[in-house]
Ligand code: NAD
């Protein structure tokens with residue numbers, strides 16, 4: 001039986017992934033961890049929890065040994081917009097943290113899953129239907145750490161046999177926890193504002209297409225890849241995955257199917273716009289489909305309908 005440790009478990013992905021893993025593997029086989037001493041109100045209250053700062057290798061090793069962890073799900077990171085505001089800290093947390101976690105995985109014989117991102121691509125990458133194997137010259141610190149992280153995970157697999165696996169997630173849309181400071185966050189905030197004020201001011205300009213995915217598909221993909229037959233995995237770090245690609249106008253039009261009075265305006269943030277401009281418009285995820293059966297369920301229409309339904313309940317509007 002797997003014993004799993006999540007780092008960065010209080011973030012947007014970890015909040016939902018921890019719950020899903022507990023359902024699949026049992027409450028006592030999934031340890032959530034994050035840098036915060038307190039678990040906020042919400043779904044993670046009550047389960048196994050440890051404070052782990054990933055830049056401190058001993059804290060990781062102590063928890064892995066204490067629970068005899070077999071699989072580390074490494075989520076602790078600074079995202080793209082925060083990474084551009086604090087590039088030195090982003091390097092320290094994203095690269096230092098990953099290196100520490102990989103070392104513990106090597107020493108303790110644990111497997112490691114960690115997400116990369118569409119940010120691992122850059123302006124010289126083919127922007128449409130971006131292939132699995134292509135040019136990766138990102139221009140953000142976050143992207144630099146993601147490419148280096150992919151390579152480091154491959155290195156630990158090839159050199160030491162650590163079972164490393166990862167996906168390049170697009171922007172993730174969810175209602176449980178707010179996103180933690182990325183460029184794609186507008187595609188979450190827009191739903192809150194649509195329900196509360198029937199309007200949203202976007203910091204990303206019209207015509208800017210980025211890949212996105214609804215959280216249930218991201219959770220399903222993660223769990224599928226964790227259980228995938230290693231013999232079939234050629235591209236371990238990291239698989240392109242996507243579910244939809246849209247710009248703010250297309251998302252607003254879909255929201256108007258449910259809230260006809262919704263209005264969208266723009267106040268473009270040059271920093272996040274530049275980041276978005278450097279990322280692909282749409283990914284080719286055929287390799288993930290072929291090697292481990294990736295198949296998302298939610299397109300733009302299905303995601304929008306479910307987000308509005310779930311958020312109405314959450315926000316009591
Ligand atoms: P998030 O910002 O919501 O959560 C990150 C968590 O890491 C936070 O709870 C934070 O407290 C924690 N953390 C920060 N510094 C830490 C440290 N030193 N030690 C331990 N914990 C620390 O991020 P997320 O959206 O859940 O992303 C998780 C992973 O998925 C990241 O690697 C991210 O790059 C990747 N990813 C996310 C998205 C997305 O849209 N959410 C897309 C692509 C890739």
Ligand code: SER
Nearest residue numbers: 079080117182183184
């Ligand atoms: N959603 C993430 C970001 O915008 C993509 O990795 O930073």
